Each structure stands twice: as C-alpha cells, then as structure tokens.
Amino acid sequence: MIPNLLKTISVSLFFVLITGSIFAQSNYFKLSYGFGVGANRSYTDVVKGGTGYTAYGVFDVHVTPFVTAGLEAQYGMVQGGDIVTDPHNRQFINKYTAVSANVKFMLGEVLRYERSDFLYNIRGLYVGIGVGVINNKMDDIVRYKPSWAAYDPGFGPFPGKDKSLNLVTPVNLGFNYFINDGYGYMRYIINFNVQSNITYGEGLDGYDDPSRNFENYSPDIYNTYTIGFRYMFGNIKVYRKTL
Template identity: 75%
Template sequence: MKITSLLVIFSLKVQFASAQSNYFKLSYGFGVGPNRSYTDVYKGSIGYTAYGVFDFHISPFVTIGLEGQYGMIQGGDINTDPHNRQFINKYTSVTVNGKLMLGELINYDRSEFLYNIKGLYAGLGVGIINNKMSDIVRYKPNTEASYPPLGYKFPGKDKSMNIVVPINLGFNYYINDGYGYVRYVINFNAQANYTFGEGLDGYDDPENKFQNYQPDQYNVYSLGFKYFFGNIKSYRKTL
C-alpha cells in the first residue's frame, strides 16, 4: 500500500510539473507603422508612427507597461478642404497600457487551433499626447478684405497637450530560444487613440459652424518586435 501510494503521489507530481512552464517577467520592444487621422478637418491623411514599449508580465498573457510614441499625423488639404484647412502634427506621447491575451482565458493545451491563437489580445490605456504643428493653415485664404490684414484666423493652438486613451487589438507570435523559453515576440497591433481636447489637428473652431462634435482620433497599424528578459516565474500552463 505504501509503495502504491508513493507511486500515485509521484505520478501526480510529475503530471503537475509537466503542466507548468517558466516565463520571463519583463520585456521591451519597438515597432513602426502607418497612422490615419480622424479629426475636425474634413479628410484625414496617412502619417507614420514609431514606438517603444516596456512591459511587466503579471502572467505570460497579462501585461501592464509603458508605451512611448513619436510620429507625424496629418490631414486636410488647403485646396480641397471645404474650409481650406490643412495640418501636420509632429507628436510624441506616453501612455500606460494593460493587455489581456486569449491564452489567459482558454485551455489551449489540447487544441492546435486554440494554441495557435493564444496570442490574440485586447488592451486599454491612458496617457498624454504632446502636439506640435510643424505646418498648419492658420489663416483662411482669400479673406483678407473681410478680416484685415491677414484674413480670418482659425482658432486653435500650434502647441498643446491632451489626454489620450489608446485601445489596442492585436496578436503576439511567440518564438522560443535555444533553452525552450519564450524569448521573442513578433507583434501585429491595431490601435485607436482617442484624444480629449482640440490639439491633435491644431483647430478649435466653433462647433455650430464647423460640425466639431467628436473627439479627435488617430489609428495606428504597426508591426513590432519584443524581447523577454529578467527574473523567471512559473506559470500553471505549458507555453
């Protein structure tokens, strides 16, 4: 009986241990991609965004971290916009982001399909965006006679700071190192950034005249790379 009990206990321990994996608690990464603006200006345009991230891994599939962005957001056209508005914003931003991956919620060990999609995630954050207009139509063309000497001046600021809320949807593709640890990630991400204020396009025109009703927004579609490092912690599932 004693030998049988010991064998059962040993077998359970082996099964439990085999169902665990180790992971690194920290990661950093970078990425680039195009963005598109959706502001009070009639038509947005394509710009670019570069970013860097530093994440703390509560688990392999739950993270909280910092993201910094630098890029160019633009929109409008002095010739085709109904109000002759046009802007280029060389912006920077810093946000705190939390992400939850599908692997935290599902049992993917017995399904190849679920295993392959465990890196799908959603996330939410908050932070600050620093807007700096490198080019903007501040005076409406051909209004000098009515608004001397330079014409009608569009309200707004060339430099400003606003609160920004990023919403993330994406996918992490995990790559193991030579020791079997998840060490690298290739990341695909779509991010909608909602700003609170009128600084993203540099215009703060009257709502009743310019139909200025919704928060300014820009979306980023990026490809990135991440590297895991730091202390190792065990996780209840295999990775």
C-alpha cells in the first residue's frame, strides 16, 4: 500500500511541476519595427551648443522579449554656436544622417516581475549601446569672421570640412511600455529614449581647429530625446516567463 501511495504522490508532483512549467511560459513575436521623433542637443567645439531635431526608424530582432539587437537610421539637424554671441563668431548647422547597429537589455530579463506590480511596470526599462556611422553635411557654417567682429574681423577660414563621415557610438537609456493585442500577445510598444551619440572625428560641427588656438580635447557629442512607436510581428517564440 505504501509503494502505491508513494507512486501516487510522485505522479502528482510531476504533474504539478509540468503544469506549472507550462503556465509559466508565454509566446512573443521575434521581430519589430518602428519610428520616432524628438529634439537633440549638441556638445561640440563651439562654446555653446544648440537644439535641433531628430527623426529615426528602427528594426529589431527580439532575442528574448527583453533583449534586442537591431539597426537604427536617423535623420536630423544638429546646430550650435551663434555668429553674434559666440566669442569666435562661429556657428554651424549640420543636416546629418546616421546608421547604427545596437543591442538593448531590459530589466525584465533579470527581474522576477511577477512578484509585484511595481516590478512588472518597470520591466521595460533598458540600457543599450551600439556602433555606427554618421554622415555630416553642413547646411550653414561660418568659415570667416564677419567684418563687424569685435576681435580680429575677417579672420579665416576656420579649418574643417563641410561634408564628412565619422564613426559614432550611441549609448541608450530608455523605457518600453508594452501594449497587448486582442489575443493577449505583446504587440505594440510606446518607447521613450535618451541617446548620447559620441562621435569620433571633427565632422559634427565642421570645425577642425588646432588645439593650440582653440580648446579641442573632447569628442563631439549630440544627445537625442525622443518618443517612438514599435510594432511587433513575425514568427512566435516561447519565453520562459509569463508576459
């Protein structure tokens, strides 16, 4: 009788474990694409940065629901300086395009978010990093000081290129808010993102002045502050946790 009882308990435990494992899994779509817009801020060799705009498109592969690898393309305008107020009368407007590959890692991958509503709600918080190329094109730039400049009027030209290619490293901090479709699948994402783009070279502001004349020790950077939308699609994959 005891062996039969032990057998019954063992089968029951096995059934519970299997059932629990099944209910702890969820399905998700492996791909997504999206777009977004926002403002940017430049930090370059001119004394004061400026505010511009950025629009982007993305395509991601979801390694898991909370780990992605993908491509991002940007178009926008970065500007800085002011011909009147800048100490050297420098000013630039860069109509740029950029393409980068990146990875993002969300908190949901490591959090046991089923334990609280707060953890569940922040599971889409992420960090990311990538590498890419930025194509700089000066739409407007001051190469010669104006004749009315307070110091050294008519000086120039300021060295640099109106068109250039530079490597760029985008560093991301953001949040994905997931919305389910009518079948209960994660299908739509509203995205909020802050991205710091570190460029290598002197193309972002178009100025490449000798460091003996101008402070020129830090890489040129522009930060973007965007809101976007994503749509998940493609083949369905099983995930180990409930979504």
